[in-house]
Amino acid sequence: MTHFGILTPGAATGPLHTMLPLGQELQRRGHRVTLFGIPEAEPKTLAAGVAFSPVGAAEFPMGASAEGLSKLGQLQGLAALQYTIHLLNQLSMVMLRDAPAAIKTAGVDALLVNQGVVEGGTIAEQLQLPFVTVCSAVVLNAEPSIPPFCTPWRYSPARWARWRNQLGYAVLERIAQPMRDLLDDHRREWKLPRYSSPNQAYSPLAQISQAPAEFEFPRQELPPWFHFTGTYHTPASRIAVPFPHDQLNGKPLIYASMGTLQNRLQWVFETIAAACEGLEVQLVISLGGSAKPESLPDLPGKPLVVEYAPQLELLQKAVLMITHAGMNTTMECVQQGVPMVAIPVANDQPGVAARIAWTGAGECVPLRRLKVPRLRNVIQQVLSQDSYKQQVLRLQQATQRAGGVQRAADIVEQAVATGKPVLA
Template sequence: MARIGFLSLSATGHINPATALARGLQDRGHEIIFFGVTDMAHTITGRGLGFIPYGLKEYPVGSMQQLYNKLGKLKGTEGFQFFLERMLAQAEVVFRELPQLITEQKIEALVIDQLFPGGPTVAQYLDLPYASLAAALAANEEPGVPPLTLNWDYEDGVVAEVRNLAAWKQIGMAFIPWRDFDNSQRKAWGLTPYTKLFQDSFSLLAQIANQPKAFDLPRKELPASFYYAGPLVSAAARQPVDFPWERLDGRPLIYASMGTLQNGLDWIFRIILEACAGLDAQLIVSLGGGALTASELDIPSNAIVVPYAPQPQVLERAALCITHGGLNTTLESLMNGVPMVAIPITNDQPAVAARIRYTQTGEVILLEDLTVDRLRDLVKKVLTESSYRDRSQALQRAILAERPLIHACEIIESKVLSEIPARKIN
């Protein structure tokens, strides 16, 4: 049995799959320690996992909610730029504090979010085997697939590959400040510098995707260490959420969530409420814990608005999900055979939406096209045309057949933890 450290971003969409995987490994006898900012402590320990804080000065209690409130009002390139700035600031703290903390906790292996700043550099400096966890869409670059910040449809052929490569190059240039910051620390620690930030930092032992192969564009150049595990979900790793179940009246259920980060665009919630008003269905809107409250909204009689909803349990009953295209919400919808209408906002959400469109498990509407009438038309279309649910249920069967959590645990044990004895001897 091993003592495993987890490095995860603090956003819910990253914590949920990471803690699910951690609980799975813990149930198999391994010891788990998360290293994170203080605001993560309650969530991690509440899910029965060990936790060690870092960056107490830079990230005091309540600081992450302030960051999320700012991020929630941003979209597109503004959202990406703010994300990049946050990662650079966090990397500085990671380099300063994590090597000592990880060593003191006698960690033998690490599981590192693909987007966790500085994590792979720390692992290599400490000579620890590690797995990369793609909690969001896998960020592996290849010419046949558009970058994750774009809502481009999949196209085969040379023209599409040239277009994609140009876009990947542009994305790479945007990440140069992060790469150079990482490389300055790698030079100080005697490590080989990165050429491409992400491709060079991903684990050579195991890259685990919180995504089934059935929900991806056709890929041809994934490394041998890449594994599609599928949605990493654990009931034991989720906090219970109160909900007024008695208000449900048996009508078809529409669930709407803009996640816990991009939930500060109040006008989107207002359009969703108005678009679903008058439909022969009930609407549940989860505000995601942002600054907006139900008292500030004009709520139609067929709607229930809550700060948070017990998402897995609601989706078990839902006929449709309106989502921002966050990967966790999208995959949990598919795990329940629920089709979607996606309204992507920023980060990898446009690419998630492109995969919804590619798999024909829902429809997509861009922010610049979002109106009450257009959204209502798409909601009606997805609700009434059975093909969307049929394809969503086909993906549901494919996902369940993969046993994602067990598969991911087995990969870590066979590909990563197997390296521990050899490294101890060396």
């Protein structure tokens, strides 16, 4: 039996919805699993039946991140990315200080590191523990032929596109400089070699993405131990959410959510409601905790508005989802075969939205061009043209073939048991 430790960024819902099902699967196989994180991650972790060990309780007591997330929810684009990196840097400082001792005391044998925890590989090296990188967001590995994860750029093999990508990576490198400085300081202190490339922070044994390979742009430089395993999402890892099912009227259901982070742009919900008004559908809006439904009582078309929604359950009924293009929500739509209209706000969402459009599983409406007529036209287009449904079903079949959480757990077990790269 192996004792696995999980490192995930803060208490963010998206990464938890990837990491916890993988932890549950390893527990079903007889292993022990403990998530090391700030106290706000504890309720969701324990609800999934996974053990929890607090880190950074002094700096991040229960409720401490609410102010930061509230500010993040009001930002968009480059400003939101910069602020996200600032928040992650604060978490990284605490993790680098506290996690090694907590992990050592717990007797952990191996680590599962979310790709968003850039310090995770350094912690594993300092403790001389094997680790596996798990990508719950869009794949972050830098590659000249692939646009940076935070851009809305579509893939192109043209030379001009490579120049564009290189410029994008240069800007991203500058924004992320404080994070690199922090890692360099700790690696120097711990007598570890300095990273010469951001990709060196990821596991040399196995790197796993929850997407199917068909969703990703044509990669040429991923390591041979990179695996696309498909999505892991399951209601078994989530806290139950009440929902007024009796208010569903039987019309084709459009489900809209802007996630749980960049979701405080109230005008976006107003635009979505106005765009759906007059269509022969029922619109359900989840505010993702950004506000109470009473704060939006007069939305056009009188949609059903809730603070939170049982997303997987609603997607089983939906004909379309209007989404912020978070990777987890996107993979849940793929899992359920639901076409999408993406309205990306920040961070990796523009990159995910670009892949939604590139695969034909939906369309993207940039935030700067979000107007009621344009959004209504795109909604009607995706609803009326069968190609979108067919393409998302193609991705659904691909993710089913990819093996899901069972294959991911197989890869993790093999990597830890052999100590050698698990080749795809």
